[in-house]
Amino acid sequence: MxxxxxxxxxxxxxxxxxxxxxxxxxxxxxxxxxxxxxxxxxxxxxxxxxxxxxxxxxxxxxxxxxxxxxxxxxxxxxxxxxxxxxxxxxxxxxxxxxxxxxxxxxxxxxxxxxxxxxxxxxxxxxxxxxxxxxxxxxxxxxxxxxxxxxxxxxxxxxxxxxxxxxxxxxxxxxxxxxxxxxxxxxxxxxxxxxxxxxxxxxxxxxxxxxxxxxxxxxxxxxxxxxxxxxxxxxxxxxxxxETLHLRVKEHSRNALAVATFLESHPAVDKVFYPGLKSHPQHELAAAQQKAFGGVVSFTLKNDTEEAAAAFVTSTSLFKLAESLGGVKSLLCHPAQMTHKSIPADKRRANGVNDSLIRLSVGLEDANDLINDLKQTFETLENQNSKLKNQKTAA
The missing domain is CATH 3.40.640.10 (Type I PLP-dependent aspartate aminotransferase-like (Major domain))
Known part of the structure; x- marks a missing residue:
């Protein structure tokens, strides 16, 4: 059975x-x-x-x-x-x-x-x-x-x-x-x-x-x-x-699509997802797990808390919240939220950089989620360009 x-x-x-x-x-x-x-x-x-x-x-x-x-x-x-x-x-x-x-x-x-x-x-x-x-x-x-x-x-x-x-x-x-x-x-x-x-x-x-x-x-x-x-x-x-099997399969499918998109984006420094071949333990994960789950984390090339905070407050479909694993997609900034109780030096030493963002990829259409992230990157890039132009003009 x-x-x-x-x-x-x-x-x-x-x-x-x-x-x-x-x-x-x-x-x-x-x-x-x-x-x-x-x-x-x-x-x-x-x-x-x-x-x-x-x-x-x-x-x-x-x-x-x-x-x-x-x-x-x-x-x-x-x-x-x-x-x-x-x-x-x-x-x-x-x-x-x-x-x-x-x-x-x-x-x-x-x-x-x-x-x-x-x-x-x-x-x-x-x-x-x-x-x-x-x-x-x-x-x-x-x-x-x-x-x-x-x-x-x-x-x-x-x-x-x-x-x-x-x-x-x-x-x-x-x-x-x-x-x-x-x-x-x-x-x-x-x-x-x-x-x-x-x-x-x-x-x-x-x-x-x-x-x-x-x-x-x-x-x-x-x-x-x-x-x-x-x-x-x-x-x-x-x-x-009762619906665990169906949900986890779809979470995993969506997360892989999101992780693949993030890995190719110029504003992203590192993507953490065991389903990517670039993950250091990808082969072990493939042997030990049936799929790779619904959580994706990534760091920005601008490795600051300010950059991460700007990103997590600018998405539309991804909601800023604690927790994960729900039907709706969520995101959080661990340095200021889930891992705030860990001293900053210890947190950074373990790979939880200031700009690290954790995504809980939900059950929405994967293309819609990717477009949400894409638009967020574009919005922030435009805002940064305007600020640079203003400073140059001043």
Missing amino acids: QATTKLIHSIPVDELTGAIAVPIYQTSTFEQEAPGVNKGFDYSRSNNPTRKTLENLVAELEHGEFGLAFASGLAAIDAVVKLLESGDEIVAVDDIYGGAFRLFEKVYKKFGINVTYVDTTKVEEVFNAITPKTKLIWLETPTNPTLKISDITAIAKLAKQQNILLCVDNTFATPVLQNPLDLGADIVVHSATKYLGGHSDVIAGVVVTKTKELGEQIKFYQNACGNILGPFDSFLLIRGI
């Missing part, structure tokens, strides 16, 4: 009513037959039928044994880090999402959990960073926002040799394009706000584990700390996932 068919029919019909759509069990508590005797649900923080359906669905999508849904992507990351103890260490990708960096550095560092950031595209750097205290390797692949690709299989083998957990943030690739658990990872996380939801209308996070035992450990923290996803948001996420 093909993955699209399997996904659609893995969403169960409601046994009680025959409802095709998953019901929203908007209840805080459940009647018990006797103290401690129930139908599998007693309190919605601990378990809820709508959320449980979602958790089973994401586990199946990622080929895992246990799925858990959280109130945000950061809540999902937080639950994974709670597996560690004071004195443990994490080896993490250097080009890391700003929110994860903030969580590691501003929250968990003061509890004695230290993080070493390395270029995970080089397996030897991961190996060299490991110490006897290393308990977790943290990957994003592709990374946010420079789209670096790490070899999950090679790093998984290294992690297993050292008895270290490997967690992969699979938000950008989605389960449609990449399944890290099949490649040897122990845990997968998603900001489900992005492609899993797909419509910019829900904040959510998910964790999927390779083993039931590991899932039950994270389940304990989900229940004990209470960062759960509510039933209505769980319903929205299920509804979004």
Whole structure:
């Protein structure tokens, strides 16, 4: 059975009513037959039928044994880090999402959990960073926002040799394009706000584990700390996932067209997209993923925050906003938005230059999106020409 068919029919019909759509069990508590005797649900923080359906669905999508849904992507990351103890260490990708960096550095560092950031595209750097205290390797692949690709299989083998957990943030690739658990990872996380939801209308996070035992450990923290996803948001996420395969394929097709256009434009310095043959890990991405996703980043030859700010406030179809993965195309300036919490010198060292712009390529017609970018470049070029002429005349 093909993955699209399997996904659609893995969403169960409601046994009680025959409802095709998953019901929203908007209840805080459940009647018990006797103290401690129930139908599998007693309190919605601990378990809820709508959320449980979602958790089973994401586990199946990622080929895992246990799925858990959280109130945000950061809540999902937080639950994974709670597996560690004071004195443990994490080896993490250097080009890391700003929110994860903030969580590691501003929250968990003061509890004695230290993080070493390395270029995970080089397996030897991961190996060299490991110490006897290393308990977790943290990957994003592709990374946010420079789209670096790490070899999950090679790093998984290294992690297993050292008895270290490997967690992969699979938000950008989605389960449609990449399944890290099949490649040897122990845990997968998603900001489900992005492609899993797909419509910019829900904040959510998910964790999927390779083993039931590991899932039950994270389940304990989900229940004990209470960062759960509510039933209505769980319903929205299920509804979004129903069209995931179709959306991701079109996102990828549009993104490749946009990246190809940008690579040929004279005002662009570098384009970051693993689907381009110029990408340093293009061959690895082609082997590890089924397609290349919907995010494209690029830097301008005028490498200033001012130039980037002018660009991101001049587009028409691309809307300036945080987040990504929705039906509508978005763009952002990471230096001033998503990665502002990372010190400027560290951010630049990891390739997030002052002029870097991240595009979340949506489901509009690709030619319309390219024309929007083309017109933006032309408008800014004309404005700059006028300013130069005015200065010359003065």
